[in-house]
Amino acid sequence: MNDDRQSPFRDAHLDRDTAEHVPDTPQTRSPAYRLAFADDDFLCRDELRPVRLQLELLKPDLLLNEHGIESTIVMFGGARIPAPENKAGARTKTLAELSHFYDEAREFARLMTETSLRTGGRENVVVTGGGPGVMEAGNRGAAEAGGRSIGLNIVLPHEQAPNPYVTPELSFNFHYFAIRKMHFLMRARAICVFPGGFGTLDEMFESLTLIQTGRMERVPFLLFGRAFWEKVINWEALSDAGTISAEDLDLFSFVETAEEAVKIIDNWEPAPARDSIPGR
Secondary structure, eight states: OOOOOOOSSOOHHHHHHHHTTSOOOHHHHSGGGSOGGGOHHHHTSGGGHHHHHHHHHHHHHHHHHHTTOOOEEEEEOOTTOOOGGGGGGOSSHHHHHTTHHHHHHHHHHHHHHHHHHTTTSOSSEEEEOSSSTHHHHHHHHHHHTTOOEEEEEEOOSSOOOOOTTSOGGGEEEESOHHHHHHHHHHTEEEEEEOSOOHHHHHHHHHHHHHHHTTSSOOOOEEEEOHHHHHHHOOHHHHHHHTSSOGGGGGGOEEEOSHHHHHHHHHTOOOOOOOOOOTTO
16 A cells, blocks of 8 residues: 555564564464464454455555546446357357347447546546456456456356456455445446346345435436346336335436447436435
8 A cells, every 4th residue: 555654663564574484483383473464364253254344345445546546437237248249159049139238338338438538537437347248348348448447356156257358456356245336336426237137136226225215326327228127127016016116217217328328427417315215
């Protein structure tokens, strides 16, 4: 971390390095002798979960601040949606048909990044989950525009790596889904949701809930692909049942193309956060 403040105390890095070269004795070989902040086994204890939560919230925030990231354009979407050139290998006919959203995500990220670069690359920086599919398309479009983009990856049981288009200095890895979702929204200037599965639905509904209940300011909330979203979610049924209010359907807009999404974001007039709605 860059910190110009002068401290009279001995530097933690120096003590950590010194502790690695102490005399080899039964006492220094004991796990109890390890410096607490340099002891991985200690940090992974169940009792240290509150500390790990804090660290996972703090590390990306500090680094994003240091890199001057002031606002972001959030892109949620499915990892299984292939690029059009790979749609022949899609596992279902529907995934192959949805492959054009890869190109829309790529083009949208390119257009938003070009706008971002006019602000010095500090505003409206694309952020994705850092994986394949729609996420790859978002980071790819940003890279093709010559800008930076953020990837918020998470450790999953199967081996994975961030897609190659994420800016390396802005590529983060998470243990906690909840903290990862906080980082998606902490700087969000707009939220764009492409077709996806459980993960995309989770991210979409948590974001909508925060806005619906007044816990987050309203931002452009764009669902790419009306036909997909109206097929998988009966929005009108929720309103008719009274489980959401009719005005909740105004919290988001359907779009089909990158150009349409950019136009809505460019012409957005900020609205005040909504009052909390008991019972949602």
